Amino acid sequence: MTTIELFLKLVRNALWQTEEELPEELSVNMAVNIIRGCREQALAGLVIDALVRNKVRMPEEQYLEMMVMLMKVKQSNEEVNEGLRRLKELFDERQIEYAVVKGQAVGAYYPEPMLRQAGDIDYYCDEQNFPKAQEAVRETWGVSAQSKNYEHHMCFDYENVTYEAHFVLTKFYNRKKDQYWQKLVDEDQGCTVMVNGMKVRTLSPTLHALFIFIHLYKHLLNQGISFRQFCDLAVLLHYCNKEIDGGQIQEILNTVGLQRAYRAIGCVLTDTLGLPAKDLGCELTDRDRQYSKRIYAIVKCHGNMGHYNMRHPEIGWKHSVEVASMKLSHFAQLWPLAPSYSCRWIIHEFTRKFF
Secondary structure, three states, X not given: OOHHHHHHHHHHHHHHOOOOOOOOEOXXXXXXXXXXXXXXXXXXXXXXXXXXXXXXXXXXXXXHHHHHHHHHHHHHHHHHHHHHHHHHHHHHHHOOOOEEXXXXXXXXXXXXXXXOOOOOEEEEOOOOOHHHHHHHHHHHHOOOOEOOOOOOEEEEEEOOEEEEEEOOOOOOOOHHHHHHHHHHHHHOOOEEEEEOOEEEEEOOHHHHHHHHHHHHHHHHHOOOOOHHHHHHHHHHHHHOOOOOOHHXXXXXXXXXXXXXXXXXXXXXXXXHOOXXXXXXXXXXXXXXXXXXXXXXXXXXXXXXXXXXXXXXXXOOHHXXXXXXXXXXXXXXXXXXXXXXXXXXXXXXHHHHHXX
């Protein structure tokens, strides 16, 4: 059994609580590679907990390192959950309408939410509530969000937690499709999800799954993305299957031209992560699986947000050239999955960098 095969078995065991054939003991080399995979794919909590639950033995040094990693994942979740509590109380007090997206709002659906590796707190406010939210944060917490040249959101840090305040959820670089998507967001009824005992407002499961998929595909075209984001989409599709309108998902995908990209990513979710095929809401073909292999290779190579295995990780002209080369390579491999979106994205990406 290779390291990646074992790694994925552990991920499936964590996501679906399935029985997987696992070794009784890890060699030093295998344990070191598992640790590396945990870091690169942002899945330390899920994988390490699966090893512990299944009583897989390993060398003491690597065992201790894994326990530290597991502890840090849980501590990070505690910090982010506390940050979410502060945000919820502030917005509820000011009667500001918002929707928490991705992150903890998806992590709540995991079998063990505290094992998902936490990140930023992303929230969306419409054009009426966004200025109110910014004012509330500035007046109460004494911080101001910065745009940092982002086209969808502004960022700020408070009490060791990073927040991303979205005024737009995503763009298709096409006025008609942008208006179509924004109308869906404006009309979405939303729902609440329990996060660490709190009722938190988020998008409806149908729109949330679509948003996470679009976010995932955009990062694939960019520098890359980790298996954690694939796990998020798989978990939402599976555990919210009864609430998700599969027909509406396919209708929206057809309208924005991302149906083939969805099927290719769906192959990764089913063939690699073990998502039941019925949860996708569409049929998969051998042609879809050809592209899923390319996607798998990108994820495996570059890890979380494409930050791993780079020749020039330090900021500078060589780094910029390497990043541009990665984007062009990913575009060349994946553009047939969504020709219009991909071409508009690559043009936008390079023109905004140089003009």
